[in-house]
Amino acid sequence: MTGTQISHQAPAASPRWLSGLVLGLAGLFYAYAIWNAVAHLITMAQVGLSGIGWATLLFGVVFPAIVFVFAYLIGRRRSAGELALVLLAGLGIVAVFWLSLLAYSLTLAAS
Numbered sequence: 001m002t003g004t005q006i007s008h009q010a011p012a013a014s015p016r017w018l019s020g021l022v023l024g025l026a027g028l029f030y031a032y033a034i035w036n037a038v039a040h041l042i043t044m045a046q047v048g049l050s051g052i053g054w055a056t057l058l059f060g061v062v063f064p065a066i067v068f069v070f071a072y073l074i075g076r077r078r079s080a081g082e083l084a085l086v087l088l089a090g091l092g093i094v095a096v097f098w099l100s101l102l103a104y105s106l107t108l109a110a111s
Contacts, residue, residue, distance in 0.1 A: 014080035022080050023072065026087035033064040033094050037101075044105055053108055060101045064094045 037060040044057055071090035075083035 018080040019083055022084045022087065027068065029091055030064045030068040033098065034061060037061040037064065040105065056101065056104060063097055067094050
C-alpha cells in the first residue's frame, strides 16, 4: 500500500512593515472612535448623567480599545490582508456598538 504525502506549505508571510502599516492605519480609525466617544461623553455630562449613564458612556470610551487589542491578538500571526480583515470586522463591531450607544443616549436626553 503506497500513501501519497500531502505537503502543506505555509502561506508567504507578509513583510513586517506592511503588517505595521495595516495596524497603524486601523489604529487611527479606532482612535477616532475613542475620540468621538470622549466628545460624546463630555457633551452628555454637561446635560447631566445618572450612574448607569456614566458607566455606559465610559464603557463606550474603552470599548474600541478592547476590540482593537482582541483583533490584534487574533490577527497578529496572519498575513497583512487577513490582519486587515480582522481589524475591519472589529471596526464593524465598534460601529454597531456606537450606534446602540447613540440610541441609548437619545433616550436619556428625551427623558
